[in-house]
Amino acid sequence: MTPEEQNFMRKIEAEEKIEPKDWMPEQYRKNLIRQISQHAHSEVIGMQPEGNYITRAPSLRRKAVLISKVQDEAGHGLYLYSAAETLGISRSEMIEQLQSGKAKYSSIFNYPVLTWADVAAIGWLVDGAAIVNQVSLQRTSYGPYSRGMIRICKEESFHQRQGYEAMLSLAKGSPEQKAMAQDALNRFYWPALMMFGPHDSESAHSQKSMEWKIKRETNDDLRQKFVDQTVKQIEVLGLDHPDKAIKWNEERGHYDSSDLNWDEFWSVINGNGHCNRQRVEHHIAAHDEGEWVRDAITAYNEKKRAKKAQQAA
Amino acid sequence: MSEAIKAATLEYATRLGDDSVVLGHRISEWISYGPFLEEDIAYGNVSLDYIGRARMFYTYAAELANDGRDEDDFAYMRNDREYRNLLLMEMPKGDFAYSQVRQLFADVYYTYLLPELLKSKDETLSAIAAKAIKETKYHLRRSRDWVLRLGDGTEESHKRTQKAVDALWGYTHELFDMDETEQLLADEGIGVDVSKLHDAWLAKVTEILTEATLTVPTEEWAVRGGRTGYHTENLGHMLTEMQIVHRSHPGCKW
Numbered sequence: 001m002t003p004e005e006q007n008f009m010r011k012i013e014a015e016e017k018i019e020p021k022d023w024m025p026e027q028y029r030k031n032l033i034r035q036i037s038q039h040a041h042s043e044v045i046g047m048q049p050e051g052n053y054i055t056r057a058p059s060l061r062r063k064a065v066l067i068s069k070v071q072d073e074a075g076h077g078l079y080l081y082s083a084a085e086t087l088g089i090s091r092s093e094m095i096e097q098l099q100s101g102k103a104k105y106s107s108i109f110n111y112p113v114l115t116w117a118d119v120a121a122i123g124w125l126v127d128g129a130a131i132v133n134q135v136s137l138q139r140t141s142y143g144p145y146s147r148g149m150i151r152i153c154k155e156e157s158f159h160q161r162q163g164y165e166a167m168l169s170l171a172k173g174s175p176e177q178k179a180m181a182q183d184a185l186n187r188f189y190w191p192a193l194m195m196f197g198p199h200d201s202e203s204a205h206s207q208k209s210m211e212w213k214i215k216r217e218t219n220d221d222l223r224q225k226f227v228d229q230t231v232k233q234i235e236v237l238g239l240d241h242p243d244k245a246i247k248w249n250e251e252r253g254h255y256d257s258s259d260l261n262w263d264e265f266w267s268v269i270n271g272n273g274h275c276n277r278q279r280v281e282h283h284i285a286a287h288d289e290g291e292w293v294r295d296a297i298t299a300y301n302e303k304k305r306a307k308k309a310q311q312a313a
Numbered sequence: 314m315s316e317a318i319k320a321a322t323l324e325y326a327t328r329l330g331d332d333s334v335v336l337g338h339r340i341s342e343w344i345s346y347g348p349f350l351e352e353d354i355a356y357g358n359v360s361l362d363y364i365g366r367a368r369m370f371y372t373y374a375a376e377l378a379n380d381g382r383d384e385d386d387f388a389y390m391r392n393d394r395e396y397r398n399l400l401l402m403e404m405p406k407g408d409f410a411y412s413q414v415r416q417l418f419a420d421v422y423y424t425y426l427l428p429e430l431l432k433s434k435d436e437t438l439s440a441i442a443a444k445a446i447k448e449t450k451y452h453l454r455r456s457r458d459w460v461l462r463l464g465d466g467t468e469e470s471h472k473r474t475q476k477a478v479d480a481l482w483g484y485t486h487e488l489f490d491m492d493e494t495e496q497l498l499a500d501e502g503i504g505v506d507v508s509k510l511h512d513a514w515l516a517k518v519t520e521i522l523t524e525a526t527l528t529v530p531t532e533e534w535a536v537r538g539g540r541t542g543y544h545t546e547n548l549g550h551m552l553t554e555m556q557i558v559h560r561s562h563p564g565c566k567w
Binding site: 044047048051054055056057058059060061062063064067068070071074075077078081116166169170173174176177282286287289290291292293294295296297299300303 | 334338341342344345346347348349350351352353354357358360361364365367368371384385388389408409461462463465466467469470473554555557558559562565566567
């Protein structure tokens with residue numbers, strides 16, 4: 001190991017944060033850029049499925065809460081893009097990678113949001129799963145990412161509570177509302193579990209990322225936490241658990257559950273989900289339509305600068 | 314409060330609520346469609362302010378009506394013919410220039426309307442105005458900046474912005490119309506005499522459009538009818554979408 005590498009590893013061992021100007025292995029930088037930008041893209045693409053219900057939210061209060069949630073997601077996207085930018089990649093490069101399909105985002109957003117209960121289920125399950133992951137990432141070794149996570153976690157737990165509360169209103173509501181809630185749970189439960197990624201044995205980037213403390217807990221451990229915490233929540237709602245095999249295992253101190261449909265997981269990751277094309281096309285269309293606006297700002301600023309220079313001369 | 318004044322105040326609060334919910338809804342249509350992420354956030358803010366106002370106005374209207382209805386009954390259970398919003402608010406979002414020009418017209422309007430409403434003898438209306446004034450200050454700063462940048466940006470942005478100004482101009486005249494209900498309330502010191510705001514509005518809008526190198530339309534073309542429920546064809550579509558889930562489950566809580 002070079003002295004730089006030794007110093008880097010010493011910091012990692014000592015739980016010191018790595019900061020943007022510190023030396024870091026190229027692969028560490030690459031893994032971080034991949035992970036943080038993927039996280040940022042997930043926030044941004046995640047605005048679409050929920051945004052899809054803003055104009056149909058069933059009460060003014062729910063409409064306000066939903067707008068504010070989607071707005072928070074845009075905000076999270078911004079912090080995360082900024083965190084990634086400290087590693088030497090620009091936001092426009094990241095957006096290009098998202099649009100070309102080179103960069104991924106969480107596959108959960110490739111499932112369609114069909115009913116109002118889906119919006120509630122996303123708040124509860126998807127934000128819930130995200131928090132389990134993000135709480136663990138508050139201890140990630142890269143300073144700007146860790147600080148971003150601390151900030152984001154506060155807002156995400158608010159979203160999760162709102163989602164659960166919306167779900168509770170449905171579950172305790174009319175028979176139609178309750179059926180809507182059950183249907184949403186049945187559809188979103190499995191993809192929410194897939195959010196933790198493949199089994200540790202299948203996860204291409206996991207080992208190195210664990211060693212460098214970019215990731216602090218394995219996919220399977222995080223998934224187990226989520227499975228465990230969700231059982232009680234489903235009970236309180238009075239809904240049926242979508243996993244018929246769910247069973248408390250005294251010895252492990254955890255719930256045993258069915259294995260996931262990994263074919264579906266890989267198929268969605270590889271672009272064949274319900275909404276993959278739609279989500280990316282939406283992003284591209286909005287971005288392209290905004291081009292003349294961005295050009296206008298540049299032109300306007302240029303004119304102002306020229307004017308100032310003229311006045312100064 | 315006499316019955317006549319109470320009825321007029323209920324109608325007035327409903328009108329102001331309708332303006333807010335319709336505009337708030339239109340702005341919310343931009344979320345995830347903005348030219349960049351910061352704009353999605355800004356649109357969210359402005360839209361939330363208007364939804365918040367709508368809730369306050371409707372809650373007050375419901376209190377005056379005292380017939381068991383709540384804010385959501387006002388928003389979700391009335392048809393387009395019953396809505397009393399100004400037509401300007403219901404126009405579709407259009408392109409970015411169109412939305413920003415509409416916003417400028419509305420923001421300048423509220424810049425002059427709200428300080429008058431603040432003076433209302435009606436404490437609730439005055440309190441809503443107090444909160445809204447702060448929001449509108451921020452809204453106007455934003456829509457003014459945008460119209461300047463778009464008007465004096467590129468050839469294309471200038472063209473689009475001028476087109477939006479021309480297209481929306483005809484809907485601005487009714488912002489300053491009075492009818493019996495509003496006259497009664499203005500005389501009582503409860504409502505605002507909007508006919509008195511026109512000169513200030515026109516002066517401010519002219520100043521901003523001129524700085525943005527845009528031309529202030531001089532055409533007499535004017536479309537009216539929002540306050541009597543004589544809407545454009547756009548509102549029906551908007552309400553159909555907005556009310557679908559609520560109306561599909563009558564009497565349910567969300």
